[in-house]
Amino acid sequence: MIAHVYIELKKGVADPEGENTKKALQLLGFDGVRDVRTIKVFRIELDELDEDQGKRKVEEMCEKLLANPVIHNYRIEIG
Amino acid sequence: MRWIQLGEMDCRGIWGDDMEREDIRVAVVRIEGTNCERETALAFKRLEVFAEEVHLKQFYSDMIRDEDKRSLHDYHAVVFPGGFSAGDYIRAGAIFSARVRSVLRKDLKKFIGEGWPVLGICNGFQVLVELGALPAFDGISEKPEMALGINDSSRFECRPTFLKVENQKILFTRNLGKNVVMFPSAHAEGKVIFPSGREEEYIERLKENNQIVFRYVDRNGDYAGYPWNPNGSIYNIAGICNPEGNVLGLMPHPERAFHPVSHPEWTRNQQKDGDGKGFFEGIVSYLEKKV
Numbered sequence: 001m002i003a004h005v006y007i008e009l010k011k012g013v014a015d016p017e018g019e020n021t022k023k024a025l026q027l028l029g030f031d032g033v034r035d036v037r038t039i040k041v042f043r044i045e046l047d048e049l050d051e052d053q054g055k056r057k058v059e060e061m062c063e064k065l066l067a068n069p070v071i072h073n074y075r076i077e078i079g
Numbered sequence: 080m081r082w083i084q085l086g087e088m089d090c091r092g093i094w095g096d097d098m099e100r101e102d103i104r105v106a107v108v109r110i111e112g113t114n115c116e117r118e119t120a121l122a123f124k125r126l127e128v129f130a131e132e133v134h135l136k137q138f139y140s141d142m143i144r145d146e147d148k149r150s151l152h153d154y155h156a157v158v159f160p161g162g163f164s165a166g167d168y169i170r171a172g173a174i175f176s177a178r179v180r181s182v183l184r185k186d187l188k189k190f191i192g193e194g195w196p197v198l199g200i201c202n203g204f205q206v207l208v209e210l211g212a213l214p215a216f217d218g219i220s221e222k223p224e225m226a227l228g229i230n231d232s233s234r235f236e237c238r239p240t241f242l243k244v245e246n247q248k249i250l251f252t253r254n255l256g257k258n259v260v261m262f263p264s265a266h267a268e269g270k271v272i273f274p275s276g277r278e279e280e281y282i283e284r285l286k287e288n289n290q291i292v293f294r295y296v297d298r299n300g301d302y303a304g305y306p307w308n309p310n311g312s313i314y315n316i317a318g319i320c321n322p323e324g325n326v327l328g329l330m331p332h333p334e335r336a337f338h339p340v341s342h343p344e345w346t347r348n349q350q351k352d353g354d355g356k357g358f359f360e361g362i363v364s365y366l367e368k369k370v
Contacts, residue, residue, distance in 0.1 A: 013228070070273070
């Protein structure tokens with residue numbers, strides 16, 4: 001089973017990396033770049049066969065290590 | 080007063096009823112990627128206490144030679160030094176703190192509960208935050224209560240920073256003897272962030288408990304924004320302690336301001352010691368009395 005974990009900054013938390021990327025893209029002449037947000041993706045391979053159990057396991061991983069609940073939201077996609 | 084006269088067999092009494100400096104043991108905990116452990120240990124050694132760099136594995140691994148095995152309770156103070164532990168992967172300090180939590184959590188909780196000093200400098204501050212050991216309003220928390228996010232400038236900010244000492248009563252600051260100190264900053268993720276919408280509540284709570292220890296100021300000692308505040312930290316916070324005052328985390332590096340010549344204006348300001356020296360002396364003199 002493969003899980004994709006998306007870690008992104010919560011709304012309202014500044015994303016200086018995204019902001020700077022936006023500026024750089026505009027400098028390069030890309031018009032109409034309204035917003036850039038950075039998202040981190042982890043691709044996790046699990047031995048687990050049961051989808052629900054796998055998802056719960058990955059949720060625990062997010063809670064314990066992959067995300068800081070103060071600034072991050074996470075989303076898990078299985079498959 | 081530091082040296083025992085030859086022939087003086089009974090050393091007790093030299094520090095009153097207190098312990099001698101060389102009996103004080105300090106651990107500077109390293110893993111792969113930490114890089115300030117040598118200078119941090121040296122700061123303590125220069126004050127004539129025993130300090131050593133200890134790899135986290137020495138606390139738990141069974142692959143370690145017996146003479147290299149350590150317990151947290153062998154020490155009187157523990158420091159998490161600066162650097163880029165585990166390559167700053169995931170988030171700065173996240174992996175170091177996960178490893179500490181998995182093998183040392185209980186010991187560290189006891190250590191802190193007994194009032195021994197725990198210090199996190201720069202990456203070490205990030206480790207303590209990820210561990211839930213700061214701000215620790217109600218003891219060490221299960222999950223982080225705050226974050227040290229990417230600097231507003233999105234760059235690695237590296238230069239001398241001026242800090243106002245907001246709490247001069249805890250063991251770390253008692254010996255500074257100054258309202259404003261210069262410790263250099265060098266980090267990319269040092270912006271103090273509290274949960275969105277609860278910032279005021281957090282600041283009030285920190286103020287109530289006297290947990291705000293250092294705030295960024297300009298060279299005149301006034302609160303100021305970038306570049307004096309290098310990262311955009313809320314309320315200019317540079318360092319905080321736990322409510323009991325024995326756990327401190329700060330982004331700037333006191334160990335890099337130990338000698339007077341570390342100050343960029345040392346030829347002009349003619350300081351006898353660097354500001355960092357008083358910082359480490361605070362820890363040592365606290366331990367002299369406690370040990």
